[in-house]
Amino acid sequence: MAADGTGPEHLSAPADAPDSPRIGVDEWVASVEGKRERYTGVRGAVLREWDRLPMAVRVLVFALPAALFPLVTTEGNLFRYGLFTLVYALLALGLNIVVGFAGLLDLGYIAFFGCGAYMYAILASPQFGNHWQAEAAIPVVVVFTALVGLLIGLPSRRLFGDYLAIMTLFFGQAFVVFVNNANRISFPFVGHADLTGGSNGIANIDSFNFFGYVFYSTKQQYYFLLVAVALVLILLAFINDSRTGRAWRALREDPLAAEAMSIPVNRLKLLAFVFGAATAGFTGAIYGTIATAALPGDYDVGLLITIYAIMILGGFGSMMGIVVGAVIVSSVPELLRSSVNARPLFYGAILLAILVKLRPWRRLAAELAGLVAFGFALHAIASAAYPRLVDGNAIGSGAFARGLNHWMLIPRDVVKIADVAYIVLVAAIVIYPQLSRLWQAILLPPLLYLVMFVWENLLLVHIGGATRLILLGALLVALMNIRPQGLFGKAYVEIV
Amino acid sequence: MTGDTPLLELRGLDKSFGGLRVIAELDLVVREHEIVSVIGPNGAGKTTLFNLITGLYRPDSGEIRLDGRNLVGLAPHRITDLGVARTFQTLRLFLNMTVKENVMAAQYGQTKVGVLRSMIRTPGARKEEKQIHRLAEEKLSFFGDRLMGYRWDQFAYSLSYANRRRLEIARAMATEPRVLLLDEPAAGMNPRETHEITELIGKLREDGGYTILVIEHDMHVVEGISDRVVALDHGVKIAEGSFDAVATDPRVVEAYLGLRRAETK
Numbered sequence: 001m002a003a004d005g006t007g008p009e010h011l012s013a014p015a016d017a018p019d020s021p022r023i024g025v026d027e028w029v030a031s032v033e034g035k036r037e038r039y040t041g042v043r044g045a046v047l048r049e050w051d052r053l054p055m056a057v058r059v060l061v062f063a064l065p066a067a068l069f070p071l072v073t074t075e076g077n078l079f080r081y082g083l084f085t086l087v088y089a090l091l092a093l094g095l096n097i098v099v100g101f102a103g104l105l106d107l108g109y110i111a112f113f114g115c116g117a118y119m120y121a122i123l124a125s126p127q128f129g130n131h132w133q134a135e136a137a138i139p140v141v142v143v144f145t146a147l148v149g150l151l152i153g154l155p156s157r158r159l160f161g162d163y164l165a166i167m168t169l170f171f172g173q174a175f176v177v178f179v180n181n182a183n184r185i186s187f188p189f190v191g192h193a194d195l196t197g198g199s200n201g202i203a204n205i206d207s208f209n210f211f212g213y214v215f216y217s218t219k220q221q222y223y224f225l226l227v228a229v230a231l232v233l234i235l236l237a238f239i240n241d242s243r244t245g246r247a248w249r250a251l252r253e254d255p256l257a258a259e260a261m262s263i264p265v266n267r268l269k270l271l272a273f274v275f276g277a278a279t280a281g282f283t284g285a286i287y288g289t290i291a292t293a294a295l296p297g298d299y300d301v302g303l304l305i306t307i308y309a310i311m312i313l314g315g316f317g318s319m320m321g322i323v324v325g326a327v328i329v330s331s332v333p334e335l336l337r338s339s340v341n342a343r344p345l346f347y348g349a350i351l352l353a354i355l356v357k358l359r360p361w362r363r364l365a366a367e368l369a370g371l372v373a374f375g376f377a378l379h380a381i382a383s384a385a386y387p388r389l390v391d392g393n394a395i396g397s398g399a400f401a402r403g404l405n406h407w408m409l410i411p412r413d414v415v416k417i418a419d420v421a422y423i424v425l426v427a428a429i430v431i432y433p434q435l436s437r438l439w440q441a442i443l444l445p446p447l448l449y450l451v452m453f454v455w456e457n458l459l460l461v462h463i464g465g466a467t468r469l470i471l472l473g474a475l476l477v478a479l480m481n482i483r484p485q486g487l488f489g490k491a492y493v494e495i496v
Numbered sequence: 497m498t499g500d501t502p503l504l505e506l507r508g509l510d511k512s513f514g515g516l517r518v519i520a521e522l523d524l525v526v527r528e529h530e531i532v533s534v535i536g537p538n539g540a541g542k543t544t545l546f547n548l549i550t551g552l553y554r555p556d557s558g559e560i561r562l563d564g565r566n567l568v569g570l571a572p573h574r575i576t577d578l579g580v581a582r583t584f585q586t587l588r589l590f591l592n593m594t595v596k597e598n599v600m601a602a603q604y605g606q607t608k609v610g611v612l613r614s615m616i617r618t619p620g621a622r623k624e625e626k627q628i629h630r631l632a633e634e635k636l637s638f639f640g641d642r643l644m645g646y647r648w649d650q651f652a653y654s655l656s657y658a659n660r661r662r663l664e665i666a667r668a669m670a671t672e673p674r675v676l677l678l679d680e681p682a683a684g685m686n687p688r689e690t691h692e693i694t695e696l697i698g699k700l701r702e703d704g705g706y707t708i709l710v711i712e713h714d715m716h717v718v719e720g721i722s723d724r725v726v727a728l729d730h731g732v733k734i735a736e737g738s739f740d741a742v743a744t745d746p747r748v749v750e751a752y753l754g755l756r757r758a759e760t761k
């Protein structure tokens with residue numbers, strides 16, 4: 001610890017304004033800090049106003065458009081976008097208690113989600129002939145998953161960081177193995193019992209039935225989920241603002257100091273773990289009734305990664321950010337399923353990047369003109385010398401696709417060129433940043449052309465499959481570069 | 497003004513790390529409302545003594561009693577609940593929490609409302625929350641206007657070094673301790689701030705009613721505040737008594753000089 005109070009770099013920048021007080025007095029630090037807050041532009045202003053709004057208003061800002069969504073969309077879209085976004089949001093909110101608030105790395109989280117779904121399936125499906133009312137089944141599911149959380153947490157609660165991560169990862173994997181095989185456990189007295197349906201899972205799960213009112217249609221389920229998300233948001237915001245929430249944040253900051261300041265660190269970690277598990281279990285019950293089945297494949301590492309991506313994207317500890325993150329992560333891959341949506345998104349992103357990076361505008365215009373000219377020239381040469389390079393048609397039917405046919409090389413048989421184009425593109429992207437500025441300026445149009453070539457001929461063809469996931473990954477990487485703390489997260493400051 | 501009842505009592509305390517004996521056969525009694533300073537060269541074992549009292553380390557042998565109650569083996573947060581709070585020499589604030597939140601967080605052990613009640617904001621929970629706010633403001637007001645007003649909502653990382661030291665003390669006060677352990681409260685402060693801290697420690701006893709055990713290198717501060725001074729060297733108590741007696745004790749002089757001699761070599 002430096003004894004002269006040297007803060008992080010941005011705090012020790014020289015105070016230039018005449019209104020800043022003497023150096024070395026703490027008012028100075030405060031004024032620099034104040035400036036930092038002031039200078040974050042439009043987004044900073046919006047965020048500050050946002051923070052001032054009462055909780056209820058903030059929830060409404062999200063809930064209102066979400067409440068209107070079913071009125072403007074089809075049943076299928078409501079299922080695909082609406083239900084999944086809300087399920088993801090609920091899951092991420094629960095994970096946020098464990099990771100964002102308390103700072104524990106929980107890699108077994110999805111197993112609690114699965115526990116909830118299976119438990120509800122056992123209570124309300126033909127599997128055992130149980131058909132419990134939801135008002136009884138949901139509390140039982142929540143308490144059950146909380147107890148499982150307690151059981152997993154008890155032995156691992158003293159473990160920190162890596163150890164906890166391994167322990168929970170093991171639990172997550174063990175859960176999948178268990179539900180895959182729990183159809184032939186033999187119990188004493190009872191004999192063989194099919195607990196989970198094995199790899200076939202449990203089918204025909206009941207819809208929620210609250211005191212005789214059945215949530216059957218997608219729309220009903222959507223509104224149920226929406227209310228659940230709003231409720232969980234409010235409850236968690238209240239916890240966050242209570243002694244428990246402060247204790248969680250304190251132990252995330254510095255467990256040793258927290259312990260010395262009368263905070264029972266182990267107990268609070270366990271509490272966070274159990275709360276996360278209960279939220280996941282609750283979500284699992286809802287997911288079970290939406291999907292009408294509990295399948296072992298639904299609770300694997302892929303979903304865990306998705307939920308972590310939502311939380312990282314939204315910003316650790318920021319609940320609003322998580323809701324926004326859930327919307328992005330669940331809707332972008334769906335939007336990218338068809339080339340009609342994917343193309344504008346792709347070119348929009350590239351255009352945005354160029355607009356932001358290329359200054360002044362004269363250079364921007366020159367590069368774009370260069371790109372257009374390069375394309376026409378290449379197309380002209382190719383159609384004269386190698387007609388096979390241009391004998392295909394661009395995907396789609398609009399004016400843009402028709403235009404592309406006169407500008408972009410679109411061979412009918414791409415297979416031979418595919419590997420070469422990929423390798424050249426990767427090499428170009430690696431080499432490009434190493435070049436001098438002059439060569440960068442000269443080679444930008446060909447590079448962009450190459451990117452578009454690979455996009456139009458290779459990526460867009462497989463847009464329904466791997467491409468959209470690659471694009472989502474690229475989007476997340478780019479966002480993390482621009483804003484490492486997540487969209488709504490607060491930059492985490494350490495003093496060295 | 498200092499009572500005769502021993503509030504904090506250490507008997508035959510021993511602690512070794514590997515082969516290194518850091519605290520050896522230490523006896524120490526701190527009476528109610530007393531201010532006792534611990535001095536000694538670097539590495540004498542002063543911070544280790546605090547770590548033992550607060551339960552961060554467990555002594556190899558010996559007793560630590562607060563008001564007659566044995567503290568050895570209790571979890572640190574339990575010891576804090578019983579009335580021993582400390583500051584850290586290296587400053588361990590909750591940096592990404594606001595000034596006020598730092599102080600509020602430390603009231604955890606003093607408050608009761610469970611998570612289920614605060615989740616639905618019962619009237620009781622709201623009442624307690626108000627008290628937490630009030631108490632935090634009260635503790636922060638102890639430092640004049642240094643940590644008041646707009647500072648409440650600033651993040652702890654944005655505070656100056658001196659203010660971070662003050663916030664450490666405020667946070668320790670929020671646990672409502674009977675004994676305050678201050679680890680080099682004046683380290684890194686300029687002369688004016690050092691003077692202020694000297695006065696503050698006096699005020700902590702007069703107005704706050706705390707019993708204070710303080711580690712300090714600055715001899716002006718030690719002279720200004722101490723009822724009694726204890727000198728440690730290699731974990732052994734080499735002198736104890738009034739400031740004048742300890743400061744002129746040949747063994748203390750030797751400990752400090754010996755170190756200096758070794759350093760100049």
Ligand SMILES: Nc1ncnc2c1ncn2[C@@H]1O[C@H](COP(=O)(O)OP(=O)(O)OP(=O)(O)O)[C@@H](O)[C@H]1O
Pocket residue numbers: 513518536537538539540541542543544545585
């Ligand atoms: N956890 C530990 N493991 C091993 N050795 C330790 C540990 N903690 C302290 N020590 C050693 O114990 C000795 C005493 O350390 P301590 O921090 O108590 O000294 P101090 O009197 O507070 O010194 P300073 O004035 O520099 O703060 C040092 O030699 C230190 O290296």
Ligand SMILES: [Mg+2]
Pocket residue numbers: 542543544585
């Ligand atoms: Mg020390």
